[in-house]
Amino acid sequence: MFDKLMKVAGIFSEALRDAFTFLRFNAYSPWVDKSKRSFYKIIIEAHTIEKGLSLQDPKQLFGKDKIRFVMNALSRYDVSHSTLPAHMALGALEAYVNFHTAAGVTDPLLDEINCFLREWEGKVPRPWKGGIKDYAFESSLPPDLQHLMASRSSIRTLKPAPLRPEAVFEAITMAQLAPSQCNRQSSRVHLYQDPKRIQQLLALQGGSRGFAESVGNLFVVSSEVCAWGGPGQRNQAYVDGALFAMCLMFACRSMGWGTCPLNLAVDHKTEKAIRHAGGIPEGERLIMMIAFGEPVSQQTKVAFSPRRPVAEIATLHA
Ligand SMILES: Cc1cc2nc3c(=O)[nH]c(=O)nc-3n(C[C@H](O)[C@H](O)[C@H](O)COP(=O)(O)O)c2cc1C
The missing domain is CATH 1.20.1050 (Glutathione S-transferase Yfyf (Class Pi); Chain A, domain 2)
Known part of the structure:
Protein backbone atom coordinates (compact mmCIF):
# COMPACT_ATOMS: atom_id res chain seq x y z
CA MET A 1 0.00 0.00 0.00
CA PHE A 2 2.82 2.40 1.00
CA ASP A 3 4.60 1.56 -2.26
CA LYS A 4 1.48 2.48 -4.24
CA LEU A 5 1.04 5.75 -2.34
CA MET A 6 4.67 6.65 -3.06
CA LYS A 7 4.06 6.02 -6.76
CA VAL A 8 1.03 8.31 -6.79
CA ALA A 9 2.99 11.02 -4.94
CA GLY A 10 5.86 10.50 -7.39
CA ILE A 11 3.57 11.05 -10.38
CA PHE A 12 2.42 14.41 -8.98
CA SER A 13 5.93 15.47 -7.99
CA GLU A 14 7.35 14.54 -11.43
CA ALA A 15 4.49 16.38 -13.18
CA LEU A 16 5.39 19.48 -11.17
CA ARG A 17 9.08 19.14 -12.04
CA ASP A 18 8.13 18.65 -15.70
CA ALA A 19 6.17 21.90 -15.53
CA PHE A 20 9.10 23.78 -13.93
CA THR A 21 11.62 22.40 -16.43
CA PHE A 22 9.36 23.37 -19.30
CA LEU A 23 8.75 26.85 -17.89
CA ARG A 24 12.48 27.38 -17.35
CA PHE A 25 13.63 26.17 -20.80
CA ASN A 26 10.72 26.66 -23.22
CA ALA A 27 10.72 28.94 -26.26
CA TYR A 28 9.23 31.92 -24.37
CA SER A 29 11.48 31.68 -21.33
CA PRO A 30 13.55 34.83 -20.71
CA TRP A 31 16.18 32.55 -19.10
CA VAL A 32 16.99 30.90 -22.43
CA ASP A 33 19.73 32.36 -24.63
CA ASP A 134 12.44 18.72 -56.64
CA TYR A 135 11.41 15.31 -55.42
CA ALA A 136 10.95 12.15 -57.48
CA PHE A 137 9.06 9.02 -56.50
CA GLU A 138 11.46 6.52 -58.09
CA SER A 139 9.63 3.35 -59.14
CA SER A 140 12.39 1.15 -57.73
CA LEU A 141 13.46 1.91 -54.18
CA PRO A 142 17.14 2.26 -53.31
CA PRO A 143 18.39 -1.06 -51.92
CA ASP A 144 20.46 0.37 -49.09
CA LEU A 145 18.99 1.78 -45.91
CA GLN A 146 20.88 5.08 -46.11
CA HIS A 147 19.39 5.99 -49.48
CA LEU A 148 16.02 4.60 -48.52
CA MET A 149 15.97 6.98 -45.55
CA ALA A 150 17.00 9.84 -47.80
CA SER A 151 14.17 8.96 -50.19
CA ARG A 152 11.49 10.09 -47.69
CA SER A 153 10.25 13.63 -47.55
CA SER A 154 7.04 15.14 -46.25
CA ILE A 155 4.67 15.15 -49.22
CA ARG A 156 1.85 17.68 -49.38
CA THR A 157 0.70 16.82 -52.90
CA LEU A 158 -1.31 13.65 -52.38
CA LYS A 159 -4.09 12.00 -54.38
CA PRO A 160 -7.28 11.80 -52.31
CA ALA A 161 -8.18 8.28 -53.57
CA PRO A 162 -8.48 5.80 -50.70
CA LEU A 163 -5.85 3.05 -50.75
CA ARG A 164 -6.78 -0.61 -50.46
CA PRO A 165 -7.12 -1.37 -46.73
CA GLU A 166 -5.25 -4.69 -47.24
CA ALA A 167 -2.27 -2.78 -48.62
CA VAL A 168 -2.45 -0.30 -45.73
CA PHE A 169 -2.47 -3.18 -43.26
CA GLU A 170 0.60 -4.56 -45.02
CA ALA A 171 2.36 -1.25 -44.34
CA ILE A 172 1.21 -1.32 -40.71
CA THR A 173 2.59 -4.86 -40.34
CA MET A 174 5.93 -3.57 -41.61
CA ALA A 175 5.83 -0.71 -39.10
CA GLN A 176 5.36 -3.24 -36.32
CA LEU A 177 9.06 -4.03 -36.77
CA ALA A 178 9.64 -0.85 -34.74
CA PRO A 179 11.42 -1.53 -31.46
CA SER A 180 9.46 -0.96 -28.28
CA GLN A 181 10.35 -0.98 -24.62
CA CYS A 182 10.31 -4.62 -23.36
CA ASN A 183 8.54 -5.39 -26.62
CA ARG A 184 5.32 -4.12 -25.04
CA GLN A 185 3.99 -2.71 -28.35
CA SER A 186 1.68 -0.13 -26.87
CA SER A 187 1.36 1.78 -30.16
CA ARG A 188 -2.00 1.83 -31.85
CA VAL A 189 -2.93 3.11 -35.27
CA HIS A 190 -6.35 4.31 -36.38
CA LEU A 191 -7.03 4.43 -40.11
CA TYR A 192 -9.57 6.80 -41.69
CA GLN A 193 -10.70 6.87 -45.31
CA ASP A 194 -14.10 8.55 -45.02
CA PRO A 195 -13.60 12.09 -46.45
CA LYS A 196 -16.02 13.72 -44.01
CA ARG A 197 -14.40 12.20 -40.95
CA ILE A 198 -10.94 13.02 -42.25
CA GLN A 199 -11.88 16.69 -42.70
CA GLN A 200 -13.33 16.75 -39.20
CA LEU A 201 -10.11 15.33 -37.75
CA LEU A 202 -7.85 17.58 -39.81
CA ALA A 203 -9.83 20.66 -38.80
CA LEU A 204 -9.05 19.80 -35.16
CA GLN A 205 -5.37 19.28 -36.01
CA GLY A 206 -4.92 22.51 -37.94
CA GLY A 207 -1.48 21.91 -39.52
CA SER A 208 -2.67 20.69 -42.90
CA ARG A 209 -4.21 23.95 -44.10
CA GLY A 210 -3.72 24.30 -47.82
CA PHE A 211 -3.69 20.57 -48.55
CA ALA A 212 -6.30 19.08 -46.18
CA GLU A 213 -8.82 18.66 -49.02
CA SER A 214 -6.42 16.34 -50.86
CA VAL A 215 -6.06 13.95 -47.92
CA GLY A 216 -8.01 10.73 -48.52
CA ASN A 217 -6.07 8.47 -46.14
CA LEU A 218 -5.24 9.40 -42.58
CA PHE A 219 -3.60 7.65 -39.65
CA VAL A 220 -3.87 8.72 -36.06
CA VAL A 221 -1.04 7.06 -34.17
CA SER A 222 -1.69 6.64 -30.47
CA SER A 223 -0.22 4.73 -27.55
CA GLU A 224 -1.96 2.79 -24.80
CA VAL A 225 -1.21 4.36 -21.44
CA CYS A 226 -1.87 1.17 -19.49
CA ALA A 227 1.38 -0.27 -20.85
CA TRP A 228 3.18 2.15 -18.53
CA GLY A 229 3.25 2.57 -14.76
CA GLY A 230 5.09 4.66 -12.20
CA PRO A 231 6.49 8.20 -12.36
CA GLY A 232 9.59 7.30 -14.39
CA GLN A 233 7.55 6.00 -17.30
CA ARG A 234 5.26 9.02 -17.65
CA ASN A 235 6.53 9.94 -21.14
CA GLN A 236 7.33 6.54 -22.56
CA ALA A 237 4.08 6.27 -24.52
CA TYR A 238 5.43 9.12 -26.68
CA VAL A 239 8.83 7.50 -27.17
CA ASP A 240 7.48 4.16 -28.39
CA GLY A 241 4.67 5.86 -30.31
CA ALA A 242 7.07 8.16 -32.19
CA LEU A 243 9.38 5.29 -33.13
CA PHE A 244 6.37 3.39 -34.46
CA ALA A 245 5.16 6.42 -36.41
CA MET A 246 8.59 6.84 -38.04
CA CYS A 247 8.59 3.19 -39.11
CA LEU A 248 5.06 3.61 -40.44
CA MET A 249 6.17 6.51 -42.65
CA PHE A 250 9.05 4.47 -44.04
CA ALA A 251 6.70 1.52 -44.59
CA CYS A 252 4.34 3.78 -46.57
CA ARG A 253 7.28 5.06 -48.58
CA SER A 254 8.24 1.48 -49.42
CA MET A 255 4.69 0.97 -50.73
CA GLY A 256 5.23 3.94 -53.08
CA TRP A 257 3.03 6.34 -51.07
CA GLY A 258 3.74 9.81 -49.83
CA THR A 259 3.26 10.74 -46.18
CA CYS A 260 3.08 13.93 -44.20
CA PRO A 261 3.35 13.76 -40.41
CA LEU A 262 0.92 16.10 -38.68
CA ASN A 263 1.60 17.30 -35.15
CA LEU A 264 -0.74 16.68 -32.29
CA ALA A 265 0.76 19.31 -30.04
CA VAL A 266 -2.67 19.99 -28.56
CA ASP A 267 -4.23 20.56 -25.17
CA HIS A 268 -6.40 18.02 -23.37
CA LYS A 269 -9.61 19.59 -24.67
CA THR A 270 -8.60 19.21 -28.32
CA GLU A 271 -7.15 15.75 -27.69
CA LYS A 272 -10.51 14.75 -26.26
CA ALA A 273 -12.34 16.20 -29.27
CA ILE A 274 -10.05 14.30 -31.67
CA ARG A 275 -10.53 11.11 -29.69
CA HIS A 276 -14.28 11.64 -29.86
CA ALA A 277 -14.30 12.40 -33.61
CA GLY A 278 -11.99 9.46 -34.33
CA GLY A 279 -13.63 6.90 -32.02
CA ILE A 280 -10.35 6.47 -30.12
CA PRO A 281 -10.49 4.99 -26.61
CA GLU A 282 -9.83 7.28 -23.64
CA GLY A 283 -6.83 5.27 -22.45
CA GLU A 284 -4.75 6.11 -25.52
CA ARG A 285 -2.51 9.20 -25.75
CA LEU A 286 -2.35 10.72 -29.20
CA ILE A 287 1.12 10.81 -30.78
CA MET A 288 0.57 12.30 -34.24
CA MET A 289 -1.53 12.12 -37.39
CA ILE A 290 -0.06 11.00 -40.70
CA ALA A 291 -1.67 12.01 -43.99
CA PHE A 292 -0.77 9.57 -46.72
CA GLY A 293 -1.68 8.44 -50.22
CA GLU A 294 -0.49 8.04 -53.77
CA PRO A 295 1.51 11.05 -54.93
CA VAL A 296 -0.24 13.34 -57.42
CA SER A 297 2.74 12.86 -59.69
CA GLN A 298 6.05 10.99 -59.62
CA GLN A 299 7.79 14.37 -59.90
CA THR A 300 6.80 16.87 -57.28
CA LYS A 301 8.16 19.69 -55.11
CA VAL A 302 8.83 19.46 -51.40
CA ALA A 303 9.90 21.93 -48.75
CA PHE A 304 13.70 22.09 -48.66
CA SER A 305 13.93 21.56 -44.88
CA PRO A 306 17.75 21.54 -44.74
CA ARG A 307 19.48 19.72 -41.90
C1 LIG B 1 5.85 15.33 -35.10
C2 LIG B 1 5.79 16.07 -36.40
C3 LIG B 1 4.74 16.93 -36.63
C4 LIG B 1 4.62 17.59 -37.86
N1 LIG B 1 3.54 18.38 -38.09
C5 LIG B 1 3.35 18.91 -39.31
C6 LIG B 1 2.14 19.61 -39.59
O1 LIG B 1 1.27 19.79 -38.73
N2 LIG B 1 1.96 20.08 -40.85
C7 LIG B 1 2.88 19.88 -41.85
O2 LIG B 1 2.65 20.31 -42.97
N3 LIG B 1 4.06 19.23 -41.58
C8 LIG B 1 4.29 18.74 -40.35
N4 LIG B 1 5.45 18.03 -40.08
C9 LIG B 1 6.45 17.84 -41.14
C10 LIG B 1 7.73 18.65 -40.92
O3 LIG B 1 7.50 19.97 -41.32
C11 LIG B 1 8.88 17.99 -41.71
O4 LIG B 1 9.07 16.70 -41.19
C12 LIG B 1 10.21 18.75 -41.59
O5 LIG B 1 10.13 20.01 -42.23
C13 LIG B 1 11.33 17.94 -42.23
O6 LIG B 1 11.08 17.72 -43.60
P1 LIG B 1 10.96 16.27 -44.24
O7 LIG B 1 9.92 15.50 -43.48
O8 LIG B 1 10.54 16.51 -45.66
O9 LIG B 1 12.30 15.60 -44.13
C14 LIG B 1 5.61 17.41 -38.86
C15 LIG B 1 6.70 16.57 -38.58
C16 LIG B 1 6.79 15.91 -37.38
C17 LIG B 1 7.95 14.98 -37.13
Missing part, protein backbone atom coordinates in the same frame (compact mmCIF):
# COMPACT_ATOMS: atom_id res chain seq x y z
CA LYS A 34 18.18 34.80 -27.12
CA SER A 35 20.11 33.43 -30.12
CA LYS A 36 18.87 29.93 -29.37
CA ARG A 37 15.27 31.15 -29.23
CA SER A 38 15.59 33.19 -32.43
CA PHE A 39 17.21 30.21 -34.15
CA TYR A 40 14.09 28.09 -33.66
CA LYS A 41 11.62 30.90 -34.26
CA ILE A 42 13.13 31.81 -37.64
CA ILE A 43 13.30 28.17 -38.73
CA ILE A 44 9.65 27.62 -37.76
CA GLU A 45 8.43 30.69 -39.64
CA ALA A 46 10.70 30.14 -42.69
CA HIS A 47 9.35 26.61 -42.83
CA THR A 48 5.79 27.88 -43.14
CA ILE A 49 6.89 29.76 -46.28
CA GLU A 50 8.66 26.74 -47.84
CA LYS A 51 5.66 24.61 -46.86
CA GLY A 52 3.28 27.03 -48.60
CA LEU A 53 5.40 26.87 -51.73
CA SER A 54 5.41 23.06 -51.70
CA LEU A 55 1.61 22.85 -52.06
CA GLN A 56 -0.02 21.77 -55.30
CA ASP A 57 -1.35 25.23 -56.04
CA PRO A 58 0.22 27.86 -53.76
CA LYS A 59 -1.93 30.92 -53.07
CA GLN A 60 -0.57 34.09 -54.59
CA LEU A 61 1.03 36.45 -52.07
CA PHE A 62 0.27 34.10 -49.19
CA GLY A 63 1.66 34.76 -45.72
CA LYS A 64 2.57 38.45 -46.07
CA ASP A 65 2.85 38.85 -42.29
CA LYS A 66 5.11 35.81 -42.01
CA ILE A 67 7.36 37.17 -44.74
CA ARG A 68 7.76 40.49 -42.91
CA PHE A 69 8.30 38.68 -39.61
CA VAL A 70 11.05 36.50 -41.10
CA MET A 71 12.85 39.50 -42.61
CA ASN A 72 12.71 41.43 -39.33
CA ALA A 73 13.76 38.45 -37.23
CA LEU A 74 16.67 37.64 -39.53
CA SER A 75 17.88 41.24 -39.41
CA ARG A 76 18.16 40.95 -35.62
CA TYR A 77 19.63 37.42 -35.64
CA ASP A 78 23.31 36.73 -34.90
CA VAL A 79 24.38 34.36 -37.71
CA SER A 80 27.52 33.36 -35.80
CA HIS A 81 25.19 31.18 -33.68
CA SER A 82 24.31 29.06 -36.77
CA THR A 83 23.78 29.98 -40.41
CA LEU A 84 20.90 27.52 -40.84
CA PRO A 85 18.05 29.96 -40.09
CA ALA A 86 19.58 32.41 -42.59
CA HIS A 87 19.81 29.69 -45.23
CA MET A 88 16.21 28.66 -44.68
CA ALA A 89 14.89 32.21 -44.58
CA LEU A 90 16.85 33.52 -47.57
CA GLY A 91 16.14 30.39 -49.62
CA ALA A 92 12.44 30.58 -48.81
CA LEU A 93 12.22 34.31 -49.58
CA GLU A 94 14.02 33.86 -52.88
CA ALA A 95 11.79 30.93 -53.84
CA TYR A 96 8.76 33.08 -52.91
CA VAL A 97 9.92 35.82 -55.28
CA ASN A 98 10.74 33.32 -58.05
CA PHE A 99 7.29 31.73 -57.75
CA HIS A 100 5.57 35.09 -58.17
CA THR A 101 7.87 36.25 -60.97
CA ALA A 102 7.07 33.06 -62.90
CA ALA A 103 3.35 33.74 -62.38
CA GLY A 104 3.76 37.36 -63.57
CA VAL A 105 2.68 38.80 -60.20
CA THR A 106 3.96 42.19 -59.08
CA ASP A 107 3.57 43.64 -55.59
CA PRO A 108 5.48 46.10 -53.38
CA LEU A 109 6.20 43.22 -50.99
CA LEU A 110 8.15 41.40 -53.70
CA ASP A 111 10.29 44.53 -54.28
CA GLU A 112 10.87 44.73 -50.53
CA ILE A 113 12.01 41.10 -50.47
CA ASN A 114 14.34 41.66 -53.43
CA CYS A 115 15.93 44.62 -51.61
CA PHE A 116 16.34 42.50 -48.49
CA LEU A 117 17.94 39.64 -50.47
CA ARG A 118 20.41 42.04 -52.10
CA GLU A 119 21.44 43.26 -48.62
CA TRP A 120 22.13 39.68 -47.57
CA GLU A 121 24.03 38.73 -50.73
CA GLY A 122 27.56 37.78 -49.65
CA LYS A 123 26.75 37.69 -45.93
CA VAL A 124 25.71 34.04 -46.17
CA PRO A 125 27.45 32.09 -48.92
CA ARG A 126 25.30 30.60 -51.65
CA PRO A 127 23.75 28.20 -52.46
CA TRP A 128 21.07 29.14 -49.92
CA LYS A 129 19.62 25.92 -48.66
CA GLY A 130 15.95 26.75 -48.36
CA GLY A 131 12.73 27.14 -50.25
CA ILE A 132 11.64 24.12 -52.21
CA LYS A 133 13.38 21.27 -53.98
CA ARG A 308 21.93 21.27 -39.45
CA PRO A 309 25.62 20.47 -39.80
CA VAL A 310 26.23 17.38 -37.69
CA ALA A 311 28.73 19.24 -35.47
CA GLU A 312 25.89 21.51 -34.31
CA ILE A 313 23.91 18.63 -32.86
CA ALA A 314 26.48 16.00 -31.86
CA THR A 315 28.80 16.15 -28.87
CA LEU A 316 31.69 13.77 -28.51
CA HIS A 317 32.24 13.36 -24.78
CA ALA A 318 35.63 12.41 -23.41
